[in-house]
Amino acid sequence: MKLKCPECDGDIEVKEVIEGEILTCKDCGAELEVVKEKGNLELKVAESEGEDWGE
Amino acid sequence: MPPTLSLVYDRIRTEEKELINAAEKRGIDLKPVDAKELHLTITDTAKERELFGDVALERCVGHFRGLYITAILESKGIRVINKYSTASTCGNKLLSSILLGKAGIPTPKTLVAFTVEETMKALEEMGYPAVIKPVFGSWGRLIAPLKDREMAQAILEHREEMGNPLYQIFYIQEMIARPPRDIRTVVVGGEVAACIYRYSTPEDWRTNIARGGKAEVCPMNSELKELILKASDAVGGGVLGVDAMETKDGFVIHEVNSTVEFKGAMSVSETDIPGKIIEYATKLARS
Numbered sequence: 001m002k003l004k005c006p007e008c009d010g011d012i013e014v015k016e017v018i019e020g021e022i023l024t025c026k027d028c029g030a031e032l033e034v035v036k037e038k039g040n041l042e043l044k045v046a047e048s049e050g051e052d053w054g055e
Numbered sequence: 056m057p058p059t060l061s062l063v064y065d066r067i068r069t070e071e072k073e074l075i076n077a078a079e080k081r082g083i084d085l086k087p088v089d090a091k092e093l094h095l096t097i098t099d100t101a102k103e104r105e106l107f108g109d110v111a112l113e114r115c116v117g118h119f120r121g122l123y124i125t126a127i128l129e130s131k132g133i134r135v136i137n138k139y140s141t142a143s144t145c146g147n148k149l150l151s152s153i154l155l156g157k158a159g160i161p162t163p164k165t166l167v168a169f170t171v172e173e174t175m176k177a178l179e180e181m182g183y184p185a186v187i188k189p190v191f192g193s194w195g196r197l198i199a200p201l202k203d204r205e206m207a208q209a210i211l212e213h214r215e216e217m218g219n220p221l222y223q224i225f226y227i228q229e230m231i232a233r234p235p236r237d238i239r240t241v242v243v244g245g246e247v248a249a250c251i252y253r254y255s256t257p258e259d260w261r262t263n264i265a266r267g268g269k270a271e272v273c274p275m276n277s278e279l280k281e282l283i284l285k286a287s288d289a290v291g292g293g294v295l296g297v298d299a300m301e302t303k304d305g306f307v308i309h310e311v312n313s314t315v316e317f318k319g320a321m322s323v324s325e326t327d328i329p330g331k332i333i334e335y336a337t338k339l340a341r342s
């Protein structure tokens with residue numbers, strides 16, 4: 001399945017992804033989150049690292 | 056009725072994916088809940104039980120987001136792994152050190168001061184090299200070695216200029232002479248599920264896997280096991296990452312992590328860590 005990068009409009013081939021997973025656009029390097037909009041998988045720009053992230 | 060679980064996330068990392076797979080394999084109903092799409096009514100305790108099931112696994116990468124979700128869920132009678140009190144302690148290095156010290160667990164000597172001047176005095180007393188750590192923080196962020204007086208003065212002055220008042224709580228530890236590795240254990244419900252070495256790389260002195268640290272299986276002896284379980288108990292138990300360092304006088308425990316990242320441990324350990332976590336959550340839901 002092909003999804004569009006919301007940052008650069010490039011095509012991103014995805015396989016077996018689930019909501020919440022993070023992908024990187026090979027064209028522009030943006031970190032993207034897989035989301036479901038009206039039943040369809042889409043990509044949106046992921047949150048950037050916060051000061052309290054991680055263990 | 057079979058128990059129902061939820062997994063509260065803000066990013067699906069390898070760990071969360073594996074937890075979802077482990078639940079699926081066991082036929083456990085685990086509902087992923089995106090924390091970024093939540094709004095919770097905190098004045099009405101009755102709601103949300105349906106969404107979160109019997110036990111919620113709080114797996115947010117954002118510490119404070121996960122911590123406050125835990126507080127709200129507990130107020131609604133939903134059990135959370137880990138408990139608020141545990142997550143709150145583990146998310147704060149100062150409070151963790153207090154509990155480790157109180158429990159008689161060997162831990163690096165730690166001093167706290169509240170001004171640069173007093174911290175410099177404390178460092179003179181303790182001696183160099185030392186390490187400064189933010190009281191909250193993760194992935195080794197803003198942890199700095201203080202090799203001598205000049206370096207300490209410079210780093211403390213930089214810290215003083217940072218806006219967040221928590222950076223003005225100067226938490227200083229003795230620098231432990233350790234090999235270029237530390238030990239990460241994953242504790243699940245009072246059992247050590249995995250034990251690995253985390254090696255620092257030539258590019259970074261910190262051993263965090265998130266900083267590029269490399270994992271290798273670590274053989275466990277009874278002394279280490281006892282300390283790890285004691286540290287887990289000291290913070291209230293649950294699913295934890297307990298970290299130790301080797302010194303010439305034995306092990307010291309330097310950190311207990313609440314939302315444990317086990318990708319590194321999983322890559323080298325034979326134990327099914329996500330499976331153990333799901334089984335533990337299921338057991339808790341049935342109890």
